[in-house]
Amino acid sequence: MDLLDTLTAKGLLGEVPTREEALAVLATTDDELLDVVAAAGRVRRRWFGRRVKLNYLVNLKSGLCPEDCSYCSQRLGSKAEILKYTWLKPEQAADAARAGVAGGAKRVCLVASGRGPTDRDIDRVTDTMAAIKDADPEVEICVCLGLLSDNQAERLKAAGADAYNHNLNTSENTYGSITKTHTYADRVDTVQKAHGAGLSACSGLIAGMGESDEDLVDVVFALRELGSDSVPVNFLIPFEGTPLAKEWNLTPQRCLRILAMVRFVNPDTEVRIAGGREVHLRSMQPLGLHIANSIFLGDYLTSEGQAGQTDLDMIKDAGFEVEGAGEATLPRHRADIAEAVAASSCGTTASSCGTAASACGSGGGCGPCGGHAHTPAEATAAEGTEDDELRSDLVKVRRRGAGTELAPNA
């Protein structure tokens, strides 16, 4: 049986490929690309049909972060000319969220820059979630506030949060080269805290930071082991003014191979095309929908996405449909696992629950802000463009929506 037949057969059964098989997906040629997409598409349709889940980002607090994540436009010392503002008021955040929900988003992602929340910040987010759920009780809320201290996940769960995002971003081996102010272990700990409190774990990666194929496979298997329910796949947005501004290592073909590898390793998990979708997949975005079952609608934290209506048109034109509020995202057997973890956690109390043994998934940092670290020896082997082929014209800093007087893009 050849590679793609094997991967399809395993994926249809919900089985995970070997590490060697995952690496082989990344090594396929352009001639094989449509076959790779078709195989991943069969697995995607087995577990998620033709549904596309829409998520909507609200940046509650932008820029001015004390952490040094090299990929991030909000990092310490960033010269990127992004919007900078402190906490939005609950009504301001609820207004932005309402626009996303009206545009078809099922989940609202509340993100704030920073190392991690204070207890006062948890109070602010509690008020914001109440304002959002008052207007739309069915909306899912995912919170992304950085590293969590003891009992903060329990407080968020009790306040109505459905999920917590914390991305692992890259492999344990290379984590120290992209961030010095916190560790990979810190990130894993936060994902486990969130999962242990009964929050659905959303944790993913950033590709395009000069990492090797082995690094990508390592982080994707780590996310599977942590039990992440949702795996956002970010493609580095090389912001001017960040250390990784010249890291244009991705092609649309490379992005599709990465998405396919993530799908094969996570056959029955939500795979989301996150930041960098428009920048790197460009006209190949519809092929990405055959692999991933989830995207962000409209803009990102600090960069602008394509028009929300263009996202909706693309989904329809490609033969997919927006997932409704009443539809379950995960297949039943995955939802059962998540519910069992929630039931075994202390959930709404402030006592210490510990961590779930097989737990969830994401680690550290915030949502799809874009940026990455540079490992020169690996970058030379990376597929893609050279420094003299920069495409900074593709990066548009967000100037509308949350934190501005202009209407959100949804």
Ligand code: SF4
């Ligand atoms: S990813 Fe998050 S923690 Fe890291 S610099 Fe950006 S805002 Fe700060």
